[in-house]
Amino acid sequence: MxxxxxxxxxxxVHPEVVEAMMPYLKEAWHNPSSGYRAGRDVKAAVGRAREQVAELIGAKPSEIVFTGCGTESNNMAIKSLAREIGRKASKVLVSEIEHSAVLRPTDAMAAVGFDVERVGVDTEGRLDLEDFQNRLDSSVPGFISIMWANNETGVVQPISEATALAKEAGWWVHTDAIQAAGKVPVRVDEVPVDFLSISGHKFHAPKGVGCLYIREGSPFEPMIRGGGQESGRRSGTENVPYIMGLGKAAEIMKDEMENxxxxxxxxxxxxxxxxxxxxxxxxxxxxxxxxxxxxxxxxxxxxxxxxxxxxxxxxxxxxxxxxxxxxxxxxxxxxxxxxxxxxxxxxxxxxxxxxxxxxxxxxxxxxxxxxxxxxxxxxxx
Ligand SMILES: Cc1ncc(COP(=O)(O)O)c(C=O)c1O
Structure with missing residues (x-):
């Protein structure tokens, strides 16, 4: 055994996810940007998957940008925010326990002159909120990237409190919710984060698909430019079967959590x-x-x-x-x-x-x- x-x-990968993907490999393989009916049908299907993912986290479908993985989502948010705050007199706070998909891009920022600080956690693996609050500085532009749940311990972070404090200081908020989405309630209508990363393969979708939630009105500079897919926020012909899988997995896990x-x-x-x-x-x-x-x-x-x-x-x-x-x-x-x-x-x-x-x-x-x-x-x- x-x-x-x-x-x-x-x-x-959930069998129902595989089932939801198959038609988009076998029959409906057309390009969602094509103007004829087959293309338009595929585009509509991608729209339904966007709604399923949006429903999982309480977002608007237009705020969901499909990506190639969680690492890409984190990099997209962090690199865009780096550009937004600028490297002079700005500050970035991450936790000591972030995944390397947050630590490495913020290390790269530190290497070119950004002030990046890491906040510790207590013996239970939760963010030290007092230290976090002391390091926030409302006099400079800044952002935080604090994970929703840790990948090693599963410990859920005080993301609601951290977000409230960062917003009060006038900072942007990104959260890596890759180990939280589909496992615990992750709601952007309750916790006002600006950016949130999700990865499909952590909740029964295949590897190689994720999304970045971008709150309406948040500044965003695309990392990948080209044909303007995903409303210009992530170019490249959509990975339709995998996006369909991600949508189905989001629907399944919402149901699992509720029931x-x-x-x-x-x-x-x-x-x-x-x-x-x-x-x-x-x-x-x-x-x-x-x-x-x-x-x-x-x-x-x-x-x-x-x-x-x-x-x-x-x-x-x-x-x-x-x-x-x-x-x-x-x-x-x-x-x-x-x-x-x-x-x-x-x-x-x-x-x-x-x-x-x-x-x-x-x-x-x-x-x-x-x-x-x-x-x-x-x-x-
Ligand atoms: C917390 C966290 N962030 C980011 C990632 C990277 O996600 P992906 O494998 O989709 O690139 C992982 C995967 O292990 C993770 O657990």
Whole structure:
């Protein structure tokens, strides 16, 4: 039996998503910019997908720009905002625990003279709001890029409070909601962010499609120019089948959240954590218990090294990861866990076990059984 517990790396494409995509590979493959009926029909279909994504986050369809991935969405927002605030006497705040798709573009800004500061988190992995507030400076132009939920721990950030403070200072707000959308309510009609990034493959759409929400009236400078698709905000002929998949996944996950699907995922995650704590000594559950997505258990196993555990788990059919997929093979403790104040030893002993709506109780039972065996083996007892 194979058990997939790495849905934060990428999630299984939902069969209904595949079904929604197929007609746009097989029959309706026309260019949505073409003027004849077949093209116009495809354009209308893209419009419906835009509505589905907009509904997931409480946006207007016209505020949704389809992109090639979450990394692209983050880069688009950050590079456009960099241009807007200018590099002289301006300031950028990000958190220590951002994904590299925010840290690397803001590092590049720092390298050319922008004042980029990183705000820390507490031991539960939540943004230090006091430090954040102290660093805001209403006398200069600025923006923040703070994630909605962390990819390693699943901890949901105080994005509402951070957005209110940044807006009060007159700053722009971008949030990487890539690990939050489709898992917890993400509503731009309730939290007035200006830019918000989404990636399809984190919630059962395929890899290689995402979107950037751009609030109406926000300044925006396109990163990719050309034929003027996406109302000139992201040129390039639309990846229609994948956009259709993203739309369907948004619809499915809205329904799952509203009708108890994610609650069930949370119950399985709790079962996983409780069983691990009951069956294995020296287990530490990391991150806020209260503020987190339903699908992540982040666990340290005293006296173990994750890099030794992972191949054994893999051999036994359990797929999970230490930290994020992007960090695989890098022999460094996770920057997220270091920001939470963990020792190197604890950081190296942690696993991220991420579930999805496809996870079953039998899989959880099997994963616990295998983990108990692997921990005994690695500890040599
Ligand atoms: C929080 C976060 N931001 C950005 C990304 C990058 O998204 P994509 O893989 O679609 O480029 C990921 C993916 O791991 C992520 O978890």
């Amino acid at each position: 194979s058990v997939y517990l790495d849905s934060n790396a990428t999630s299984q 108890g699907g994610m609650k069930r995922v949370g119950e399985l995650r709790d079962l996983l954590e409780e069983s691990l704590a009951a069956k294995i000594k020296g287990v530490q559950l990391n991150g806020s218990r209260e503020h987190r997505t339903a699908n992540v258990a982040h666990v340290s196993f005293d006296g173990c090294v994750a890099s030794q555990m992972l191949p054994l788990l893999d051999e036994a059919g359990v797929q999970c990861s230490a930290g994020s997929a992007c960090m695989t093979g890098k022999n460094q403790p996770s920057h997220v866990q270091k920001a939470m104040g963990f020792s190197d030893e604890r950081a190296f002993s942690s696993l991220r076990l991420s579930l999805s709506i496809f996870t079953t109780e039998e899989e959880i039972d099997r994963a616990v059984e295998v983990l108990a065996w692997v921990v005994r083996d690695v500890r040599g007892n």
